[in-house]
Amino acid sequence: MAERTIVFAVACGLALAASGTFAADLKLPEGPGANLVYAKCRTCHDLQYVLDAKGLLPAQWKAVIASMHDYGLTASKEEDAELAQYLSTYLGPNPPPVAAAKSAAPASNATVADGRALYMQNCSTCHGADGRGQIRTFPPLADNPDLARDDGAFPVTVVLHGMEGPIHVAGTTYDAAMPPFDHLSDAEIAAIVTYVQKTFGHAGTTITPSMVATRRAKPASPQDVHAYRASLGGT
Ligand code: HEC
Numbered sequence: 001m002a003e004r005t006i007v008f009a010v011a012c013g014l015a016l017a018a019s020g021t022f023a024a025d026l027k028l029p030e031g032p033g034a035n036l037v038y039a040k041c042r043t044c045h046d047l048q049y050v051l052d053a054k055g056l057l058p059a060q061w062k063a064v065i066a067s068m069h070d071y072g073l074t075a076s077k078e079e080d081a082e083l084a085q086y087l088s089t090y091l092g093p094n095p096p097p098v099a100a101a102k103s104a105a106p107a108s109n110a111t112v113a114d115g116r117a118l119y120m121q122n123c124s125t126c127h128g129a130d131g132r133g134q135i136r137t138f139p140p141l142a143d144n145p146d147l148a149r150d151d152g153a154f155p156v157t158v159v160l161h162g163m164e165g166p167i168h169v170a171g172t173t174y175d176a177a178m179p180p181f182d183h184l185s186d187a188e189i190a191a192i193v194t195y196v197q198k199t200f201g202h203a204g205t206t207i208t209p210s211m212v213a214t215r216r217a218k219p220a221s222p223q224d225v226h227a228y229r230a231s232l233g234g235t
Pocket residue numbers: 004005006007010012013014037040041042043044045049050053064065067068071072073074083087
């Protein structure tokens with residue numbers, strides 16, 4: 001691999017996430033493992049870094065993943081294998097034609113969305129498996145009354161469009177950015193938010209895919225979502 005210069009020190013990998021705006025429109029080729037890349041590879045930098053490296057050989061992708069661990073990537077051995085498999089296949093030297101990837105898509109939409117598994121894959125890196133977050137960096141979801149705002153439409157909107165701007169949760173100020181997860185399907189987002197509310201929240205609301213679709217139809221920036229939170233009385 002080409003030699004590269006590291007121009008900044010990443011103490012814990014959160015510096016870029018905290019200050020950066022997320023390029024919401026960067027999409028990965030569809031395929032098994034794509035969601036894991038969205039979950040693991042956007043916490044420090046946006047996906048442009050990953051897309052720019054398209055064409056690497058499997059061994060080179062493995063080396064990239066190893067160096068991301070040095071920077072602070074957290075992923076299990078199994079997850080590393082899934083990441084390497086996806087990256088080598090879909091961003092490797094010989095990616096499958098897009099049409100083939102498309103015809104595989106309905107199968108993944110047809111699988112019943114499992115809220116807990118999706119939460120572990122997409123959210124737990126920041127908010128913790130137990131939903132307790134990380135003090136002053138990532139707000140807790142456990143016992144967070146904001147989950148019930150706007151009958152659950154608020155958490156759905158945060159997941160779809162991300163959020164950026166200072167917020168206060170349980171007496172602590174958080175001022176970072178959450179990336180949008182609009183690459184997930186309506187059914188997947190409905191399953192995640194239902195899981196989060198039932199497990200961590202007070203509200204037992206079940207979120208339906210059509211509720212997610214309604215929110216998806218109204219595009220919003222992470223800053224807009226922050227203003228929406230304020231309009232609901234959030235400080
Ligand atoms: C803990 C923070 C962190 C995470 C998580 C992370 N990266 Fe990085 N990544 C970095 C840093 C820091 C750089 C170096 C930036 C520079 O040199 O300007 C980088 C650079 C890159 C580059 C450019 C080439 C290189 O090796 O420098 C690629 C490709 C890349 N990352 C891919 C990924 C992939 C794929 C994932 C998910 C498996 C990922 N990154 C997750 C911190 C991270």
